[in-house]
Amino acid sequence: MSEHVSSAQSAPDGRVADATAENWVDRFCPPWSRPWLRLSRADRPAGTWLLLLPCWWGLGLAMAADPGGPRLADLWIFAGCGLGAFLMRGAGCTWNDISDRHVDGQVARTRSRPIPSGQVSVRGAAGWMVVQALIALAILLSFPAAAIWLGVLSLLPVAVYPFAKRFTWWPQVFLGLAFNWGALLAWAAHAQGFGLPSLALYAAGICWTLFYDTIYAHQDREDDALIGVKSTARLFGENTHAWLAGFLVASVALIGLAVLTVTTGLSLVLCLAGLAGFALHLAWQLRRLDIHDTDLCMRLFRANRDAGLIVALAFGLAGLV
Template identity: 70%
Template sequence: MTATRQTPEPAGQVADAVRGNWVDRLAPAPARPYLRLSRADRPIGTWLLLLPCWWGVGLAAAADPAGAGWFDLWIVLGCGIGAWLMRGAGCTWNDITDRDIDAQVTRTRSRPIPSGQVRVRQAAAWMAAQAGIAFLILLTFNMAAILLGIASLALVAIYPFAKRFTWWPQIFLGLAFNWGALLAWTAHTGSLGWPAVLLYAAGIAWTLFYDTIYAHQDKEDDALIGVKSTARLFGSATPAWLWGFLVVTVALMGLAVVLAMPGGAARIVALAGVAGFGAHLVWQLRQLRIDDPDVCLRLFRANRDAGLIPALFLASSLFL
């Protein structure tokens, strides 16, 4: 019999990266550790940072269709580039601060710093480069949006330490990851408004939903090394908590739409998007098995599709 030859894993591949991702296949070898630091091989985080931005600009444009224009397309594109860069900078900062913890967790010990692919000083320079380019993009927005963007850095800096002092680090992640809803709304309107604040709060509840699912992958290692998370806090009661986060997410997003948009077909379409978003979260809950890491990772990644639903419906409402 002829033995089956298995294709070796690419050198330096991170354990929870999608197999066959573009970084491992196509990126130049010297760039791969830095792209892995930025999670370019795991794009779901960029989507989860970007989607609240698109909600914010979409809701702002839908609330003021006469004021919608070409600059909104730049907000959409600029937020896309900025989300990739700032997610990369934030993840690099996270890996710098968590390098000792990551070395003790099965899923994360293959990351570039604990595995020795990148030194801390090199990682810090890479983080600064990404943040610097993102700042140049931010400067194309109005002053209120620029100030909001600068203010978000405090949340980015604090988040990696949250799991050391609170059982609710997912709240800090939600505060940071959904800031784009405020920024993109303000980039269109020039000032904050209650619909944007409600949308931001909905995003925080959504983050509690998806990141609690994500954290169930690491709960055993986290318990051994003393890292806190909502997954460990909720334990077997996790589904009940997730139902609560689901209801809060949908209710707050729906209220944001109602406050922002006048009655009519456009608001109905936007609310249909909120309903579709909620239906996707219900589907996730029905699929959830908190003791199966593969299921948890698959459902966590499914939140890209969930978050795209209200974004696409808001965009569609502009044509009514």
């Protein structure tokens, strides 16, 4: 069992417990900037990728569905999504840490985060959150109107998520609603409107989030039980593999539905090849998963960047042919 303590502790150099050993923040950034970048999870980039990749899925599939093909504006949508994902993930994580500041100090993996460890004050964190959100807003305002309104609406699930684990066993659903919003937004940025395929892609992303974040939540299962925090990891317990298999099938089926409704010819072949690679990657994760091995859970969670990149690359190529 992980040690359960109420006092905040931090590594002597301020590093966060679950940061990668060779992360760029702790290696290259000036010492004064590190607490703020740690607050944004810049030292743990997996989450930024998982927020960004549904955006690129939506953009790639919208391009593949457009008989006019890619446009110059798509380059900015591609880059803007990247910048926006970094900033909004940072703002969202800052909000999450402000909301969870009393919980994080009681969990072994999170007590070294900047707020519970005393590296950043709550007031300072709130200011940092606003700065990141305003820069992200400036990027969003360069997109078409439909995407702008979607971006504004995305703040609702972002605001609710930190509190979800207090009132539901399914907080990962709320994370999925927030993290996959980019599939809708990027589709709308290219198509300047909405489409049923983007909704299928969005639903697929939510199922994918349930898959990878349940794995992630198994790291904190024992501490969460002690402090009364809910999660799908605690809900599923020893039945986790069966549930994850269901989320895998649902995610693959929904992506397949989106692809089949809008692509033909070589674009369809490329998209289906990417989908097959995605399915195999998730199946590999499921086969390796040991919910009692917290280090393995973290490695498998991070591996979902590669799974999502397979789909993003396939959709991107399909949009260019």
